[in-house]
Amino acid sequence: MDEFALIAHFFAPLAAAEAGAFGLTDDAAVLALGSDQALVATIDTLVEGVHFRAEDPPESVGVKLLAVNLSDLAAMAAQPRGYLLSLALPQAWTTDRREAWLGGFVAGLRAAQAQAGVDLVGGDTIGTPGPLTLTVTALGTVAHGQAVRRAGAQVGDDVYVSGSIGDATLGLMLLQGRLAGASATDATLLIERYQRPTPRLGVGHGLRGLAHAAADVSDGLIADLGHICQASGVCATIESQRIPLSAPASTALRREPDVFMDLLRGGDDYELVFTAAPERAGDVARLAAATGVPLTAIGKIAGTHITQGAHSVRVTDPSGRDLVVVGSGGYCHFT
Amino acid sequence: MDEFALIAHFFAPLAAAEAGAFGLTDDAAVLALGSDQALVATIDTLVEGVHFRAEDPPESVGVKLLAVNLSDLAAMAAQPRGYLLSLALPQAWTTDRREAWLGGFVAGLRAAQAQAGVDLVGGDTIGTPGPLTLTVTALGTVAHGQAVRRAGAQVGDDVYVSGSIGDATLGLMLLQGRLAGASATDATLLIERYQRPTPRLGVGHGLRGLAHAAADVSDGLIADLGHICQASGVCATIESQRIPLSAPASTALRREPDVFMDLLRGGDDYELVFTAAPERAGDVARLAAATGVPLTAIGKIAGTHITQGAHSVRVTDPSGRDLVVVGSGGYCHFT
Known part of the structure; x- marks a missing residue:
């Protein structure tokens, strides 16, 4: 032909x-x-x-x-x-x-x-x-005027993610032989998430008039939330224990806890990360129910910047200690 | 970076x-x-x-x-x-x-x-x-409704091309060492046409309500006119001596007449080929004057097809004999 x-x-x-x-x-x-x-x-x-x-x-x-x-x-x-x-x-x-x-x-x-x-x-x-x-x-x-951008996150907003984080990274690690011990069922689910991601179109469309800012998780949760923070001139604090994990991912992390850091930095999940005012929590819950996609609050937009262009994402562990702090310089004014 | x-x-x-x-x-x-x-x-x-x-x-x-x-x-x-x-x-x-x-x-x-x-x-x-x-x-x-498509050419239409045909092919032949004897000035002009084509946006925009069908010359004059014929269910006859050539191209053809066939088949000119009713010839001339781009009638939409999907472009020499006849099968009903 x-x-x-x-x-x-x-x-x-x-x-x-x-x-x-x-x-x-x-x-x-x-x-x-x-x-x-x-x-x-x-x-x-x-x-x-x-x-x-x-x-x-x-x-x-x-x-x-x-x-x-x-x-x-x-x-x-x-x-x-x-x-x-x-x-x-x-x-x-x-x-x-x-x-x-x-x-x-x-x-x-x-x-x-x-x-x-x-x-x-x-x-x-x-x-x-x-x-x-x-x-x-x-x-x-x-x-017109209803697009949700990366810029627009406001201090006090809740930070949400759709679905679950890290499955695609684990799927790729399995394919590369860098992760062992997963059951056949879990391996299939994780590889599926890497090879056949589902764009969150229903959730995204529901963010009109609801989210202040949004991005998709293609570069990794920390990086993409960082893009929102940079565009919005804010900084975010995430509680690691609130990040939603699938059952296969939770099982894998019990065997290899150190992989958690890879999940924060891994891309390819194609979930959405977005921010919304705390008083809209009920609307977010209704959007989750309507679309059948979990929407989980994982932290807050915690402060504003003094230096333009700087951004910072802080991830804390269950005891409140810093697990990751990222930024491109400049002083972040935590409230 | x-x-x-x-x-x-x-x-x-x-x-x-x-x-x-x-x-x-x-x-x-x-x-x-x-x-x-x-x-x-x-x-x-x-x-x-x-x-x-x-x-x-x-x-x-x-x-x-x-x-x-x-x-x-x-x-x-x-x-x-x-x-x-x-x-x-x-x-x-x-x-x-x-x-x-x-x-x-x-x-x-x-x-x-x-x-x-x-x-x-x-x-x-x-x-x-x-x-x-x-x-x-x-x-x-x-x-809405003003786009000019490949389909729409009608029997009796004049066939036009913008600018000049074949310069880009000659420019590429020069760069490849397959054409000799051009002056430095001519070589520069021909190579420029290959490397830095000008999209005919002004002419194209002026074709609204004027042209019955149009395509750009990217695959070659015969091929792209063939696409119009195929989409429109018609066949075209082109008189080779009416095809507009630049001065450098005419000079090159005097030295190497056989190259003319390459110019008919060569792409990369990014001129427009279009058809319009004969009574619109004055409007075509006014568009050429307004844009500063020559628009030259080179032949006619000469007939319709019996077999759907067939097409035929016939190029005649100055004595009226066939120089090229192309088609994908099927009987072309010349009027």
Whole structure:
């Protein structure tokens, strides 16, 4: 199959439900947005050997590629509207290998786009002398003025995370042979969380008018909360014992307690971290109930900065002692 | 510089004029569109060694990367609104090489975005074990129902191209040592057309309500006119002697007439090919005068198809004999 046949066979079906994709045969997609809606747009690239493993199932690569992009929309409280896909396929692949890989990859995209209610609207397919390189631009909408940003966290806010933290890091450690002793069931669940993350679109959309600030957990809980603190000019204190862990993660930590620090710093969970005023705790609980996703308060926005651009996240242990303190310099004025 | 410092130093200045880019510090961009405007979106990837040469000036790579994407917006009659950039930088590069390359690349982007009146709104920066790989998503707007598509060409339409055809192919042949005898001035002009194409945004925007169908010349004149024919269910006849050539291209063809066939098939000109009703010839001439870009009638939409999906482009020589006939099967009903 040449490029046009590949697109018609593998990708046009993913675009069939979106009239503005023109069956992927035009120069660009044309999408109507609601008149009160702003466009929300983000781009992310995954490279084989860097962001996923060559031996990962191609179907899981499709799921993850879309999830990491939709997760950015969720963090802005946006709803997905469509996505563009650029595929750089290794020139060294045989035709059989390429078509087998694409079959699995497209099945993963199909599952992920059905779950998110979104269609492929455009793309580019090329050959590369390098590794498989996959780029998605996710397009979404949010009512004007309703996007939730990283800036906006206020002193006194509660800090929340969705779902559970650290599963993806443990899943990767299992795949890399750096973690032993997990049951087959636990290992499956943790690896699933690494390979097939779920973007928290329902939670994200519910953050409109509720959260003061939000980010997705892609760089790691401490790093991404740090981004919120830096953008908002505040500092946060997190109580380590309140960080929600899945049952498989709790079991793993009982065997290897030191791994906890890796979970704080590991990325790839694609949960949301956000802040909200304490008096909105009931609304947060209702959002958790409505979406079926746990939303757990793990600490507070504890103070403001004197030095612009500085940020600080402090994680305490159960006795109140510092477990981690991070910052980029500057004095943090804890209240 | 780490990823965040790179973004702040090189890329945040390219996003400074767009409030919705949030200084490239948020999870996604948020852009307001006019309430009567549809979103137009396209994605294209360039790989070193495939789409540009490793020895091309980094500034020219920045110009070309943006141009190839904006050209797709022009072909839909859209106006650019912003762009997202994903950079996969070789891990093997030294820090010095990376920063020197980025300095030139960003200068090229800055020049191209100033010319097009568009800003960077978001991006992703990663390392790759493979070659430099650059992806842009261009975002534009067009009034609802005013996008010009590949489908829509009608029997009897005139076929036009903007600017001149084949310069980029000759420029690449010069760089590859496959074309000799050009003067230094001619060589500079032809290479410039290959390395620094100009997206025809003004012409494209003027095609609203004027052109029946349009595409940009990225795969080659015959191929891209073929895409219009296939999408429209028509066939076209082009008179080779009417295809507009620049003075340097005409000079080169006098020395090497056989190269003409390469110019018909070569891509990278990023001109527009479009069709319009014969009674609109005066409007086309006025658009050419208003934009300063020559718009030349080169042939006709000559007939319709019986077999769906077939297409045919026929190029005749000055005596009316067939020079090229292409098609994907099926009987073309010439009128």
